[in-house]
Amino acid sequence: MKVRSYGVVMALIAIAAALAAPLVADPFWMTLITQIYIYGLLALSVDLLLGHAGLYSLCQASFFAVAAYTTAILQVRYGYPTIVAAPAGLIAGTLLAVLYGSAVRTRGVYFILITIALGYIIWGAVYRWASFTGGDNGITNVPPPSVAGFSIASQTAYYYFVLTVVILCAFGYRILIRSPFGLSLRGIKGSESRMQSLGYRTTMHLYAAFVISGLIASLAGVLYVYYNRFINPVAASFQISVEVSLMAIVGGSGTIVGPFIGAGVFLGLRNWVSSFFELHTAVMGAVFIATVLWAPSGIVGLVERWRPGIGKPKDQP
Amino acid sequence: MTAAVAIDSLAKVFGGLRAVDRVSLEVALGERRALIGPNGAGKTTLFHCITGRMQPSSGSVKLFGDDITYLPEHQRTKLGMGRTFQITNVFTDLSLAENLALAIVGTDRRKWVWNRPLSAFPAVREQALAGLEAVGLKDRADDPVKLLSYGERRQLELALALNTHPKVLFLDEPCAGLSPSERQRIFKMIRALPREITLVMIEHDMDVALGLADRVTVMNRGRVMAEGTPDEVQSNPEVRDVYFGHV
C-alpha cells in the first residue's frame, strides 16, 4: 500500500514537472528535454526485449530510421500530409520488425550478431540508395506536423505533443509488462526450458515482443523526424542502437522510468561535456563501466537502495 | 486399454555414446511407476525424449495411444504431460505466485493477454495460492524465489508441474539433494496426489521408490535391465548386483 503510493506520487511529480518545464526552461533546455523523451522512448523499446525478454537487440535504430525516413520522404518528396506520412512511417518501421523478427529463432550471442547485421543492412541502404534517401545529406526541410489545418509548429506545442505521446506510451507499456504476456517474457528470460515445459511456444512470445518493440521504436522515429526536421543515415547507425541500449542499462533495465533517466544522463552529459572536452564519448564509456561495476540495476536501482524503507516496490516489474 | 505412455525401442545417441539404447516401456493409466538405476544410466535422457525436451535418435513415443514422437514440447504439455527437472528449474527473479501464474495460464489462451494486468485475473491468483498451499508454501506467495531455501525450491518445482494439470506426470529425482526430513515432506506430497494422475518417477533412493511405486523399471547403461513389482525387482539377483553394488 505504502510502497505503491510512493510510485504513484513520484510519477505524478515527474509529470507535473514535465508539464511545467516550458514555463521555466529556455529553448536550449526545451530542445534537450524533448530529445530526452524521444531517445527515452527508443531506449524503452530496447528494454522491452533486454529487461523483460532477455534479448539483446542491436538493430533498434533500423526501425527508428525506417519510420523516420518513410515519414520524411512522404512529406517532403511526395507532399503527403502528416495524417498519411506519420502512420505510414509507423507501419513501415513495424513491418520491418515483422520481417526482422525471424531473428528470435536464435539466442544469445547469435541473436546479437544477427541483429547487428540486420542493422547494417538498413544503414547501408539509407546511405547508399542516395536517389531515394538523399544519401549522406539525408532528407531536409521536413515541415512541422500539421493535422486538419492545425500545425504544431512552435517548440512548446511540439514539446507538449511529444510529452503526451510518451505518457500514453508509458501507461500502455505499464499495462503490457504487468499482463500475463509481459510475465511470460520475464519467464522466458528466467528459464526458457521451463516455459516450454509449462506449455509456452516461447519463440512466438519473443516474436510478438520483438514486433511490439519495433512499433515503439518506430513511434520514436516519427516523433524524431518532426522534432529534428531532417533525417540522415546517422539515425540508422549501429552507434544509435548501442547508445540507446546503454541508456536503458544505465537508467535501470526492467523499469519504465529507467530508460528515460538513462537518456537524460547520456544526452545531458554529452551536451555538457562536449562543450569543454573533445573525448566526450570516453566519458560516456566511463559512466557505463561505473554503472556495470557499482550499480548493475542502474540509477533506478541505486535510488531504490537508498530509499528509506526496504524492499522493491511491488509495481516495479 | 491403451497405455498412458508407450515407448517403443527408443534410443538417444550422443556422439558415440548410446545414452538410451532401445528402451521399450509401457505405463498403464493411473499407474505409479518408479524408474531407478545408477547415475548415468540414461534415466534423465529418457525423460527428455519422452517429454520433448530432446528428439530421440530413433524409436517412438505414444501418449494415450497417439504418436507424439515429433510433437513440440509445449504441445505435449497441452495434451496432459507434466514434468519436473532434476536440476531445479524455477523462475528465481519472480515471486512464487508469479511462478504459479505462469504454470496456470500456460496451457490456455490467457497467456496471450497483453492488455490487462495479471491482477485482473482473480481466479489465477486464487489457483496460485491453492497450488502453493498444496506444497506448503502459501505464506511465501509474494516472496521472490531468491529468498527460498533449496528444499523450498524443490517444493516449488513440484508445484509448477502440478499446476499445468497433468494427466501424466514425470518426476525427475524430486528429492535430489534434500535432507531426510525434507525428503519425507516431498514424498508425502507425491503420495497424496490423486490416483488419476499417472506417475513416472525417477528416484535414487530404493526405499522411497519401492514405497511409492506399483511397478519398477530398472535401467543400466541405457537399457532396461529389469521390470516388475517392487518385490520382484528387489529379489532379482542381477538388480541386486548392479544396483545395490553401487550404494
Ligand SMILES: Nc1ncnc2c1ncn2[C@@H]1O[C@H](COP(=O)(O)OP(=O)(O)O)[C@@H](O)[C@H]1O
Ligand atoms: N546433452 C548431453 N550430451 C552428451 N552426453 C550427455 C548429455 N546428456 C547426458 N549425457 C550422457 O548420457 C548419459 C546418461 O545421462 P543421464 O540421462 O543424465 O543419466 P541419469 O539421469 O540416469 O543419471 C551420461 O553418460 C551422460 O554423461
Ligand SMILES: [Mg+2]
Ligand atoms: Mg538424471
